[in-house]
Amino acid sequence: MGIAESTSKQQKPSEPEETTVFEDRISNLPEPLLCYILSFLTTKEALATSILSSRWKTLWTLVPILDLDDSELTFPDSSIGSWVFRSKNHHQTGYRFRFADIVSRVWVLRNANPFPLQKFRLRWHYRCNSIDVDTWVHTAISRGFLQELDLEVFLHQPFNLTSTLFNHAKPLVVLKLNGSIVINPPSSSSSSLGFPALKVLHLHSVEYANHDSFWRFLTCCPVLQDLSVESFSGNCPCNFKIIVPTLKILHLHFLHLSYELEINTPALEQIHFRGQLSKDVLLKNLSNVVDAVVIESLYISDDLEEFGNRVGYFIRALSNVKSLHLDSFTTHCLYRASEFDPPMFHNLALLKFDGCTSFRHGLLPLLRRSPNLEALLLQKIPADHEEKTSIFEWIVMSSHLKTIYFKGFDGSMDELQFVRHVLKEASFLETMKLSSSCLNSEEKLHVLQELLMFPRKSRTCQIEFI
Template identity: 25%
Template sequence: MDCDRISELPDCLLTQILLYLPTKVSVSTSVLSKRWRFLWLMVPGLDLENPPTKCFESFIDNFMESNHKSRMQKFSIKSPGDHNRFVDWIEQAVVSGIHQLSVDTIYHCINMPHNIYQSKTLVSLKLARVRLEDPEVVVSLPCLKNMYLENVEYHSNLLIIEKLISGCPVLEDVTLIIKYRHVPGKEEVSQLLRVRSEFLKSFSFAYNGRPDRKDYAVEIDAAQLKYMKFMDTGCGRIVVKNLSSLFKVDLDTAFDKYVYGRRIWIPKKLSMRDVIPNFLTGISSVRHMIISYRTVRILHCYSILGPFPKFDNLYRLEAKICSYMFEFLTFLERCPNLKTLILDFGYNVTKKKQIEVRYVPRCLLVSLEYVEFKGLIWEEEIGKKQARYFLENSVVLKKLRLWCFRDSLTSKQDSDISKELLTFTKRSPECQIIMHCHCRTWRSA
């Protein structure tokens, strides 16, 4: 005989299960049976996305009233912030002792209540498209571990973010997404964003600014940072300190340089030239690095001015480059112990030129074991040349994986490519070649 084992669970367990579901789904369980009819009212959290405006305010008021005697764990709402009670609900949720607060007002920007600056229970704070005013009190968030701020308007300047981070003694994960906003009549001044945290382990920063202005400078000081992602189109300066624990970094930045087509402006002042080398020195202990096409271009141009610091600990490197850009090998020279290299050739360029490579980076001779090409155009001579280079010069290579760019190749062309690969000289006899092309996979013996 079938029996409903879930309904036999105690209310405390059932409400915790419903807490992980959107409120709309949680409410729908009321039709299951009498056992479930009012259970959703006892769920210690609210999760609404794009709720209907009709009866919206009364629904939340009733829900808050049902939970006013118990501590709410979660308050998540994504809705236009044009309701009269919107700020009151957030303030009331914070007072009730929530652990997770997520607010996205879509396009009606509202001022967040000041009591979020002194919550003793908040563990996770996620804000999008809201406005933060300069706190009138000392920021104290003793339990906050995760902070996510996306396109938030700051009443005065980025000092608000610095105060927020400084007031979170156990903060571990920070994501900042900042979009340039021009305010008519307001003087535009350069701003410094300082990220200083003793326990911070993950930091992601994205700034979408005007390419003709460099309004922001970022300083990161986090001794326990493990992961850093940095993406920007208008940041003036990047300074890093005490990042000896850094494990993985993801870079998509031109630093403080202008890039127009193939022309890159390199400053004449030595102090400005030192920005990139100093940054690389600060992250030189990293083990896994991901870099974009424009970052590769900048690094190559600056390698002309002098050698970069060595990345002795780097074992995995992923980079997006264009098909003819073998200048990237100058950067590999600074990675003597690299084991894994993944190159994405998917960046399209109109000009393709042949480049003769006459030297071999040290990592190809002593450490490189795995190479992967993505977006490879095998029909062109340059694609074959790239594969041949690594096969002929990698001493300890164990696997070369090729992803062909075009799926329009016929089975006969697949076979021809496979035969051609077998004619290539392999410096490492143990190297296996794997090619993915035309929805098929070919492996060498």
């Protein structure tokens, strides 16, 4: 019986070895879905897929997004005609074709398909040519489907996109311009000109042809909701007149004083101002602003009183905010102002303060006018004994304050003692949060263990140390 079994086993045919078969499921996906996947890649990455197979060779040209950056754009030799682009070092000359040659070829391949472009982003910082830029922009919007245009270009001579943009960019929803671009809207108020669908407009470091160029530009944007303006040169004084009923978000950054500013925006919810505040400022209809940032750049002036009055006027217009972010110089200006009578900030729930000076004279008057403040974020615990005592007394007396965040905590004995006193006396505190960039993980663990040993008057108070 044993012999028969042995013979049977010997006669059993051997099983074939298993082979692994890789199935290309991605390439079998429908073309619209593949294009959707490629839209999340940069143009460089999408173009690199053309070497995968014949199916992928021209697939990147169907993607409705072009993202071209002279600091990142490179091509494999086999992708589009054995081109080699320059090194990231702008001063090296190890390339055969200029950035303009590469982009022009991309446009030729891209325009061979009927699918319209919806987003065009161009970053060109080195040897930028205005003729090429104007040609590419015109090509991008000529089919009438472009929804987002993002240009960051720097030339020796600024160039004007007036005729191209204002006549052919009706579907634009997002427009971002940065660099050597002159804003010069047509003087005609014809309804055929402008951007009837534009909701987001960013104008950074651009130039303005005339005093009222900015204002005339905004009149062409009837449904604008998000506006960001950065102006770093006062060579051509400009009137930044912002009267937009639909505007909800406004970011302003000025590093000069040669401007006029008028804001009349009844729907505005967020306003962020950074830089230098001009004396020619008029503010109206800001009652719906709930989030505000006012960060003043240090301006060397003998008349800090006048400068403080400007800041005070700006702050008074924000009396309904729920979140307010200030820096130490802003509060210092408020302290020096002769005409600033702080309003009551009944809705203010969050106050952020960057800086380690002007607590007692700048910050405390605002705290005392904020009866419903729930969260206070300080860059650092004050070092001055009187300022520290004043802040401590206000914290203990506040019945609404739930969260305190000290961002620049260094774990010194003086700071630990201050936190100990706050935890011991604050009845309504729910969270004490501290963070430090100067302590390592072992030191943070040691400090946290010490913090957790402190007695807390509020039984619900939690301590966080990051």
